[in-house]
Amino acid sequence: MxxxxxxxxxxxxxxxxxxxxxxxxxxxxxxxxxxxxxxxxxxxxxxxxxxxxxxxxxxxxxxxxxxxxxxxxxxxxxxxxxxxxxxxxxxxIHPQLLGETLTVFTQFTLADHKQEDFRRFEEAISGIPFIVEANVVSGGFDYLIKFVTRGINHYQSIIESMLASNVGITKYFSYIVIRSPIPDRxxxxxxxxxxxxx
Known part of the structure; x- marks a missing residue:
């Protein structure tokens, strides 16, 4: 852009x-x-x-x-x-022009899948400003979430806080963005x- x-x-x-x-x-x-x-x-x-x-x-x-x-x-x-x-x-806004940032896509799987479990998780992530996009998806996990953070340590601290908050996360996988050939359309x-x- x-x-x-x-x-x-x-x-x-x-x-x-x-x-x-x-x-x-x-x-x-x-x-x-x-x-x-x-x-x-x-x-x-x-x-x-x-x-x-x-x-x-x-x-x-x-x-x-x-x-x-x-x-x-x-x-x-x-x-x-x-x-x-x-x-x-x-x-x-181009995050790379704001200084050092790290973009991460994270897969989250919840332990339980009742409506209340999804509601509790979504309420929790809605209060995290570094989450810029969240999607409920089909397949082997429940959510695909995009983070924009200050770096790897900052990202890990957010994840640790989420895990400690007991919002039903049973596992997660992180994918760090190296570059974005199509950053936004x-x-x-x-x-x-x-x-x-x-």
Whole structure:
């Protein structure tokens, strides 16, 4: 990505298309998420694609690229926000420019798998600021979690604290990131929602 001080992106919310059922029609698609139908025109999809890459782009410039009027563009963006498809805007920060950091992906397996066990673990990790991403996954373990820490000793101290907190961890495996050929990408909105595109 570019200079962190000059870039931000729009992130998609829980009502977005990526996992929701959808129906295609001539002018775009209709998303069906959580029982609510949200119609997305091709202009909406274009605006989403623009905002993900250039979240600070002025409305007038977005309108020109989407080939609509500025007032219509504002209406489209407002509707996307109201529907929860655009959830927020963020600046993209490069951790390596903040000094020495260590990125680690960690697999966690819980001892028990009742709803209460997952809830307790997730409440615990939500309070750890060095966890920047957490996913419940299928397969041989329960969670895949991404840490960004000050170094290996700092990472190990976080893990030891988690183990001592008795949140049900039975085992974990750590994978230190050596380099990131693709450090971050936006969601490929156009390609996901348009079957005719590769």
């Amino acid at each position: 570019g200079d962190a001080s000059k870039r931000c992106l729009a992130t998609t919310g829980p009502a977005a298309a990526f996992g929701a059922r959808h129906q295609r029609h001539a002018g775009g698609i209709t998303l069906v998420a959580k029982g609510a139908a949200v119609k997305l025109s091709r202009i909406d999809i274009k605006i989403l694609s623009i905002l993900q890459c250039r979240g600070r782009m002025p409305n007038k410039a977005i309108a020109e690229e989407a080939a609509i009027s500025p007032s219509a563009c504002l209406q489209h963006i407002r509707r996307l926000k109201d529907a929860g498809i655009i959830s927020e805007y963020r600046a993209i 936006v969601v490929p909105v156009v390609q996901l929602l348009d079957a005719d595109r590769a």
